[in-house]
Amino acid sequence: MKVTSTNIAQPTTFTWQGKEVTTGIYKKPTDVPIILERENVRGDEVSDRRVHGGAFKACYLFSTNEYPYWKNLYPNLEWTYGMLGENLTVENLDEKTLFVGDVYSIGNAKVQITIPREPCFKFAHKFGTEAVLHQFIEHGYSGTYVSVLEEGEVKTGDTFQLIERAENSISIFNFFELLFAKEKNKIHLNLLLNSSIIPQRLKKRLELFQR
Numbered sequence: 001m002k003v004t005s006t007n008i009a010q011p012t013t014f015t016w017q018g019k020e021v022t023t024g025i026y027k028k029p030t031d032v033p034i035i036l037e038r039e040n041v042r043g044d045e046v047s048d049r050r051v052h053g054g055a056f057k058a059c060y061l062f063s064t065n066e067y068p069y070w071k072n073l074y075p076n077l078e079w080t081y082g083m084l085g086e087n088l089t090v091e092n093l094d095e096k097t098l099f100v101g102d103v104y105s106i107g108n109a110k111v112q113i114t115i116p117r118e119p120c121f122k123f124a125h126k127f128g129t130e131a132v133l134h135q136f137i138e139h140g141y142s143g144t145y146v147s148v149l150e151e152g153e154v155k156t157g158d159t160f161q162l163i164e165r166a167e168n169s170i171s172i173f174n175f176f177e178l179l180f181a182k183e184k185n186k187i188h189l190n191l192l193l194n195s196s197i198i199p200q201r202l203k204k205r206l207e208l209f210q211r
Contacts, residue, residue: 001091001092001093001159001160002090002091002092002157002158002159002160003088003090003091003154003155003157003158004089004091004156005081005082005088005156006029006030006087006089006154006155007028007029007030007082007087007088007089008027008030008034008041008044008082009023009024009026009027009028009044009045009082010026010045011024012024012025012026016125022045023122023125024044024046024085025122026126027044027082027086028082029082032155033153033154034087034088034153034154034155036059036107036151036153037151038151039055039058039148040053040058040059041058041059041087044087055147055199056114056115056145056147056197056198056199057114058145058148059088059111059145060085060088060143060145060146061087061088061089061143061144061145061146062084062085062088062089062090062117063090063091063143064081064089064091064093065092065094066084066139066141067079067081067089069141070084073135074132077127077128085117085123085126086143088154093144095142095143095144095171095172095173095176098113098144098171098172098173099113099169099170099172100114100166100170100192100195100197100198101166101197102162102166102169103149103164104146104160104161104162104163105161106152106158106159106160107152107154107155108150108152108153109148109151109152109153109154110148110149110150110152110163111149112149112197113146113166113172113197114144114145114146114147114197115144115172115175115197115198115199115202116142116143116145116172116173116175117143117145118176118179119133119137120133123136137176137180140173140176140177141173142173142176144172166197168191168194169191169195170188170191174188175188175192178192184209189206189209192206
């Protein structure tokens with residue numbers, strides 16, 4: 001896996017259901033390295049810290065390989081890397097081979113794979129239709145959040161080096177699938193509930209699936 005683009009956002013405000021909303025989803029490529037910090041990317045807008053940023057969502061990664069799929073669906077949008085809201089656009093990122101808890105070095109930072117990205121109304125607003133939410137879920141390639149174990153600088157061209165493969169874990173692809181599947185895979189569910197990599201707020205939601 002190799003970094004194709006580093007992206008950050010300035011705050012953008014729009015009106016949603018009669019209220020002004022600020023978002024950091026409108027990310028643009030940078031021409032300088034970015035700094036991964038413990039709870040965010042330095043200089044990047046994180047508007048709602050209930051659902052973005054923090055120890056489990058410090059940085060969001062999305063695959064360069066998925067861009068043709070989305071460009072084909074939305075050819076009239078103004079396409080640049082960062083369009084899916086990612087801080088790092090990564091060549092050959094494959095959610096089926098990324099496991100919750102895997103540890104990688106990238107640049108001079110160290111990161112750990114945590115949870116898939118779930119699409120929200122801000123994502124729908126950016127694409128101009130709520131249909132994109134269903135399309136994102138159905139396609140299954142969500143990108144991944146990472147926690148930052150060691151802060152550091154990342155630039156275009158940096159490659160990911162696997163340091164530690166997680167044991168008793170599931171892939172980000174299977175994790176995302178589980179969140180929306182009508183029939184939940186109980187083995188996968190239990191692995192996630194017993195993981196220290198999953199934020200407590202999400203664990204409470206997963207616990208509901210056991211009932």
